[in-house]
């Protein structure tokens with residue numbers, strides 16, 4: 149049913165009013181996956197998306213004639229849910245270029261090339277192994293879907309990850325390397341700002357530390373046409389009647405089912421007020437990153453524990469820097485394009501060339517305070533600073549790209565950081581158990597509150613599928629068969 153709402157003083161005249169089984173807020177992979185599975189189960193759905201595009205933190209675009217992955221792009225070899233979806237959609241993938249030597253720049257500025265283990269001393273290598281063993285041992289005790297249930301959860305959540313590493317080792321280089329993978333590489337926060345429990349969730353979500361550091365596993369494949377095309381295809385199959393762009397949801401009015409407050413997760417009544425569309429439904433799925441929950445007004449307000457909990461999840465900050473060149477010139481020097489230098493402005497780099505493209509591309513990452521420093525520079529200086537860092541890995545040729553792009557997720561209103569949201573010290577053990585619980589008819593879905601595949605596209609696929617299944621169960625338990633409410 150589609151009508152025009154005559155009452156609301158919204159900015160868009162002729163605003164649509166829809167009635168659906170479920171309204172999904174956010175057309176990132178989590179929201180779209182929820183909608184895909186629900187419609188496949190015969191439920192009617194509307195997806196309201198703030199931006200004028202789908203895909204959220206996946207975004208593929210051509211800039212100055214070059215193809216850029218501005219957001220999430222890599223498919224890890226162990227990400228079964230995403231890989232199954234790619235097969236379902238008939239999407240093709242290609243492997244990241246990885247032949248040749250990697251580059252390691254040590255703290256004294258010396259540049260080394262290597263294959264296999266980092267070119268550090270034997271004792272540092274042994275110390276890295278020991279730290280990784282300690283991490284894996286602890287992470288093996290953690291259920292990524294419920295880290296707060298670990299018997300020592302509260303204690304582990306009080307200890308800064310940086311302090312914990314220093315309590316285990318005196319080898320600064322080993323600590324810096326292990327720290328780098330979790331702090332700069334994943335959570336994109338400084339390791340004194342998050343806990344051991346939060347770090348263990350990261351490890352447990354990928355099963356073991358090796359899956360986060362072995363770029364052969366982690367950065368295995370890319371999607372032909374770009375990662376955003378996954379969301380675009382899902383949205384196209386759902387159709388314009390389901391996916392509504394340019395429609396930020398400002399207010400969610402909700403009422404629990406007949407059982408009142410006890411009816412959590414049961415069909416109730418929800419009205420989602422978006423700028424262009426208002427949707428009334430039996431359930432809402434809030435599929436936005438947790439740091440944005442508070443940007444929506446809830447009527448009535450969410451229960452106090454949720455309002456408090458939502459203040460404890462924040463986005464990390466990383467700049468994804470990319471430069472395109474006439475050729476992948478580093479390959480002629482026998483280099484794979486992979487490089488690490490934890491003290492460099494750009495702390496890690498990879499060959500980001502699209503398979504078959506004669507142009508070459510380098511991608512690098514600038515994390516936390518260094519990212520803030522970079523954004524504080526005038527544009528030309530900023531570009532120069534990043535390219536000089538690329539040149540430290542690959543030589544002077546890196547200073548002359550044919551296209552250059554810095555992903556600025558921190559200034560995107562509908563994201564506000566990158567890659568993802570995580571808890572502050574003590575937050576995960578105190579508030580984590582609430583994150584996947586519905587409030588009345590409101591469900592929450594984001595890669596940032598998912599166990600396996602946490603903070604990754606794979607996690608979005610998983611939580612979307614899971615949320616749709618939970619809603620279908622709730623509908624059936626309430627005796628609401630598919631299509632009964634469909635319009």
Ligand SMILES: Cc1cc2nc3c(=O)[nH]c(=O)nc-3n(C[C@H](O)[C@H](O)[C@H](O)COP(=O)(O)OP(=O)(O)OC[C@H]3O[C@@H](n4cnc5c(N)ncnc54)[C@H](O)[C@@H]3O)c2cc1C
Nearest residue numbers: 174176177178198204205220221222397562595603604605
């Ligand atoms: C730079 C970068 C690199 C990354 N690299 C990788 C990678 O290589 N591999 C990988 O697997 N993952 C990667 N990730 C992470 C991955 O992209 C995310 O985990 C995943 O895309 C999150 O999906 P989501 O649907 O949960 O959230 P999002 O993609 O954030 O989607 C949420 C959607 O909600 C919308 N929204 C927000 N508020 C409202 C509102 N009030 N009303 C309506 N709509 C709203 C947003 O516009 C957005 O479209 C990367 C992320 C970034 C930023």
